[in-house]
Amino acid sequence: MKKKTSLFDLFFTFFKIGAFTIGGGYAMLPLIQREVLEEHQWLDTEEVTTILAIAEMTPGPVAINTATFVGYRTVGVPGAAAASLGVVLPSFLIILTIAVFLPRFAGHPVVERLFYGIRPAVVALIGHALFKLGRKILTSSFAYAVALGVFLVQLVFALPPIPALLMAAGAGILYSLRPPR
């Protein structure tokens, strides 16, 4: 049995989820699962699986997608707005504070050395994420061809990413709908 809830409850729960998951993306899933499924029982297991699949297939951060869905299912459009606002607000406030104070330290030799070390680590971070994602997604020769094609087209012709994505989507539709041999 799913429980009804208040706008404040939605806002506060998603504020907590936004405030305590560092790194974003799939780091948020365990907390979302615990709060939404076990603690508040706003969704059942099947609905959680559905919303995660939808979040994967729709644009935007997974946390926003989930917050909007849960909020809508429990209280309607105002619920969706309260939950989304809640999940966004912690990042917004924290980053705003950092952005305000960062310029005061910029140019300081110690900060420069720290960032000198951090930059190659972030390249490693992105490389590692790319490798893990690639292992999950590149499972056919078609997928390899699209990935390599997009990489080369971008490198050689400097095509912006959105047209590249749309072309790849078109290729994917043609490939999927091709007549069976």
Add this chain to the structure above:
Amino acid sequence: MRLVLDLFLTFFKIGAFTFGGGYAMLPLIHDAVIHHHGWLTQQEFLEMIAIAEMTPGPVAVNTATFVGFRIAGLWGSVFATLGVVLPSFLIILLIARFFGGLMESPWAKGFFTGVKPAIIGLIGIALWRLGGAALVDAQSVLIFLVALFLLSVRRLHPIPVIAISALCGLLLP
């Protein structure tokens, strides 16, 4: 005012075209913020990602807030964040309300058959360009290799890896 609108539209586009969230967003943010608008340098972009990784919340929201504030102050950060969030919000509302079955159609499946590997290619390009900006000498290459080892072999969380690398930057001559 124009700048604030520009920020809103740029991040709305980023929010509307990144599937899967997280690192799938990086190449679009990278292209828009560095190549198209020149709002950040490659170095500043890497620093921003480090900050986004170390603070709570979705990386896309963190970067939107950061870039918005950098470019146009408080209103810049409000509208960039609103822009990156709004597409997901509207699309999920539509799906929750009207078409649950749309996602199972063969067209949607084909769409993602193409888009998912394309994201790999896009992240690859962003990585290629950022690598050129960050790996500038033997020491930075060494830090890169150590960080990669800690992440993939030792399976360390990104936050300690960033902290260790920052310390290396401080201590190496």
